[in-house]
Amino acid sequence: MITDFRNKTAVLTGAGSGFGLECARIGARLGMNLVLADVQQDALDKAVAEMQGAGAPVLGMRVDVSKADQVEALGAATLARFGAPHLVFNNAGVGSGGLIWENTLQDWEWVIGVNLMGVAHGVRVFTPMMLEAAKRDASYQGHIVNTASMAGLLNAPNMGIYNVSKHAVVSMSESLYQDLALVTEQISASVLCPFFVPTGITASERNRPVDKKADAAATRSQLIGQAMSEKAVSSGKVSAAEVAQKVFDAVAANQFYIYSHPKSIASVQVRMEDVLLGRNPTDPFAHKPELGVELKKALRA
Secondary structure, three states: OOOOOOOOEEEEEOOOOHHHHHHHHHHHHOOOEEEEEEOOHHHHHHHHHHHHHOOOOEEEEEOOOOOHHHHHHHHHHHHHHHOOOOEEEEOOOOOOOEOHHHOOHHHHHHHHHHHHHHHHHHHHHHHHHHHHHHHHOOOOOEEEEEEOOHHHOOOOOOEHHHHHHHHHHHHHHHHHHHHHHHHOOOEEEEEEEOOOOOOOHHHHHHHOOHHHOOOOOOOHHHHHHHHHHHHHHHOOOOOHHHHHHHHHHHHHHOOOEEEOOHHHHHHHHHHHHHHHHOOOOOOOOOOOHHHHHHHHHHHHO
């Protein structure tokens, strides 16, 4: 756990908006060195300028986390500028919806590339340098936080590709936590599982690479999924800044699961009971049947 963040180094992907940006702001207030990475250059430049204005030492790099060589370059630059980081926030992510059989190869490559492989690259690149720092310095403390989602613990309909990517991040994070515990007491991990929080993720298409653009126009289910996500996210009552504070609190307390909406765990319990009892998956709209009726009507029209 890290209880004193001053003069520690944080690496944050997806730092140009949402949770990444809000964590950078907290890091700046706490006196941290900041390594900010984002695929959107203008958002990154703005974040770097803001943190420098707040007095934080900053390294900014445009990074597509789905690209192994770019994350490796980020690691090398971090090591050269600040040494091994103490906090790594593998946060960059994109959203995508629609009926799962309608997702194109480009959809799969894009979402899995960013949401899953982006985290995998971060773990692969930064964990060894953190372990090496711990080996050299008995006082070194490090922590890795991976952004998943409540969609990594549940399986809401019409957003299967996103669910798949986030379930994998939860699994990777749990494995990372257990593996680290085998080899060190100085480094640990957490997984962030937010529910609907206004972060800009519903506008992910703005950063979709040309080679991952879908060949065909969006399907009815994808358009419906986009509209429903935008409505749910925009009406979220918990802010990205509040979630960012939960991240720092969890790191200081060595807390693994980080939830933006603790009450939503009831739905996870129902899913776990389905698994344990061998019963068919419970209707996800049981608590709000009108939403299920609305979605079915729209998809069957």
